[in-house]
Amino acid sequence: MNPFRRSPFVIAATVLVYFFLYAPIVGLILYSFNASRTNVTFEGFIPAYSENVVMDGSLVKSSPCGPFHWYCDLAKNNDVTEAAGNTLTIAFTATIISTIIGTMAALALQRYNFKMKPFSQLSLYIPIVIPEIVMGIGILTLFSQFFGWVNETFNLVGDGRLSLGIATVTMSHIAFMVPFVTLVVQARLQGFDKSYEEAAMDLGANEWTTFRRVTFPMILPGIMSGALLAFTLSLDDFVITFFTNGPGSTTLPIYVYGLLRRIITPQVNALSTVWILVVFFAVLALQILQNRDSKQHS
Amino acid sequence: MTSEFAVEMRDVVKRFITPEGGEIAAVDHVTMQIKNGEFFSMLGSSGCGKTTSLRMVAGFEWTTEGEVYIEGKAMGHTPPFQRKVNTVFQNYALFQHLTVFQNLAFGLEMEGAKEDEIKKRVGHALEMVQLTGMDRRKPKHLSGGQQQRVALARALVKTPDVLLLDEPLGALDLKLRKEMQLELKALQQQLGITFIYVTHDQEEALTMSDRIAVMSNGKVKQMGTPVEIYERPTNKFVADFIGESNFLEGKIKFISKSEARVFVPSLNTELVGMPISEGLVKGEEIVVCIRPEKVRITEKNAINQNMFRGKVANTVYIGADTHVFVDLQGTRLKVWEQNRISRLDPKSFYAVGQEVWLMLMPENTLVLKKD
């Protein structure tokens, strides 16, 4: 019996599931070239260099971008660029902080025994076993109660008042990202043979030099994949952001959600397509990193 | 050299907490004195405490009780990087992200050696282990034997007073292992530094060592030269663990300054002229021990003393020797006969059921206390 033999049933199911996974995405991309403002039906591609394009009755001026009309439109949309900026600022800041403290925690949990270790380890599982919305409203309650108390106690007024914004979103993102970084790095450390560090110390390196010259370079791929995972989680997050953002800290998912409840133009599809492309390359990078990582340790 | 001993362990105990919360003594009151320039082996099966002892010398573990001395200095909690000993690890622990050269240079950089000095010393060390020209390779692109040599060179390039080797040949195949045994021994003699060698392979220990400590359950069962360990085991454990032995339980009937008479109930007879060892007294329950290759087997009764009649239960041909199993009134003894003549004729073997006589020569037997 060939273990790699696959039954026709499995192959058929696989094709079907992949179709199910990709059909909506392909449709989404297709509609980003739609020559219709309302985007209800597909009215065909926007012709290149057309004189005037009629879109669902409303006249649109000749678009220098041709089929990519909605992408040009998107680039000119200040709300989108601002949301994109917020999303990236939050993701980068939160990734850097959560990677550093998450890696430290992973080292502590994997290498040391200390009193609060069971507590630390257990708290890592909170974001996995508790629905995001529960965390979201909890954090919202914390911030609003705390800010309310501070504002009142110190008589803060106007712009001086503490309120929800980029800082609160970033802090909340870190809270749910750290456990993932820690768990990924911990898994990497589990396979890490302590004798490498002993060898370094044996050869005269002190603890810090050992970490810098041996441990860190060896677990770096693991840390990087943890960081990339955290980064994508932050980019993707909707629920926590939804409850912790404030004026001026709208992220792309929040912005898109807002659009879906109002008028939808193919601009949303153009935005989605750009997003999918970015994700494509990010995941590609992650895969290449992980492959290199696993090869190095096999 | 400030001390007669390169390494000394004085009454060392190492206890670990088990996951269940209990305590086990991995090393239990061990005292060892390892002389300068000696090839010293710790031999025992896994879990006997040999690796833990080595790790306490290296500084990876601290003693629970007792003290480790290196060159006469008490080590206390001195970290590994401040001890003038270096280790060859069982899995080599070569830094995978560094080249062979960088691996060797690592220890020298830690000493603050200059670049040209590092180059010179690394080159010399690679030459010593016959790996010249491999310096730009990554460890994973080397064969197991080559990796082993890199690990050795990485430790030796530091010119340690003592080299600690933790089953360094365990991952190699038999043939390569035998080659490396001789090479290591030659290297040790050439460099004149102390080697402390941990192994579970008794043949390896006997081949290479000046002295061996046989360990079991965290204790040293016997310490001595390979000849002493094999020819004069001081207890049943060592006699059983090193090589093979036949054991006959008995009781001392009579003891003089030079010899003893032993009654063996299972054979319902007495062995006379038995050698004695310290502390044996009349009436004591003991074990008579004889190596299978030292039992004489004949077809006729030549001398009457210490001769026993038995029946051949089985013979096994293993090339250099033939193992004959003989039943003496229900007690089965192993006898090894060297195949000095061609065994092509089936009749040259003892037949199963054949009556034979076994001779236990007093000078080849040992009387040991019961463990």
Place this chain on the structure above:
Amino acid sequence: MLQRLRENKSAQGTLLALPTTVWLFVLLIIPLILTLIVSFGRRSPDGNVIYTFTLDNYIRLFGYSTACPDAQASCYDPLYVNILGRSLSLAFNTTLFVITLAYPLAYFIARAHPKQRNIYLFMVLIPLWTNFVIRVYAWMMLLRKEGAINIIIGWVMNLLNIPFTPFEMLYTPGAVLVGMVYEFLPFMILPIYTSLEKIDVSLYEAAADLGANSIKTFLRVTLPLSMPGVVAGTILVFIPVMGTFIVSDILGGRQVILVGNLIQRQFLDARDPTFGSAASLILMVMTLIVTYFYTRKFGFGEEIVVG
């Protein structure tokens, strides 16, 4: 000082774990405690919290009005109980569908040639990391009356000469189910794949050698050994489905209200954080109970980290 820290391993560990532990304590554990406290409070007229101890929110959640002195039948309003039940049954159904779809695919990938596996996995990761909101939006476009599904059915019906009028699939419980299954499918594929991939090929050979045919091998060897993956996947799917509100919001309109929507509305529209907190705690307790019994039966696989 440094020497003492060097020897005190416990202090080193505490120090390293401190930032993360404090962060998680402040932003995950304190909020949970706060939610508990608020859920026993009362709403003030301006939508703030009055801290008292009352079980009103819970009583209301379970269908009994606080105006009723006793649990009279006429007073009983199962509105919120129905919402809880709907969320629970949707989570069960979604999980079942997701397992059914994910297993063959995971099996296919695990049995693929090692060099091709990464490509197949990559193809699972792309939809996974495409934003959650965008994925719901994609289904919104497909399920509309003018959407692609209706168009395709129309073509087929036209070919078969069967009269067909496009119908609205959006804003139905079915639309929400499809959206949920689509959203969470990758979370099931990855852990099942991980546990299937770990199975040594020699086990299949041993099963065949002992006389098991491929169906028996699957039932007796493959399936039991892949259970940790199914368990991990179930946790990764069931819990978020219970709490998600976007899918039902966008694909269900006002027709399909789940606990998530209830909580969200209490915080943003109805401005009753105390009732929202109570609902949120009930949600948490429900997921914890299901997870507890489920993992107690099947164990808690390490696959969860991989997924």
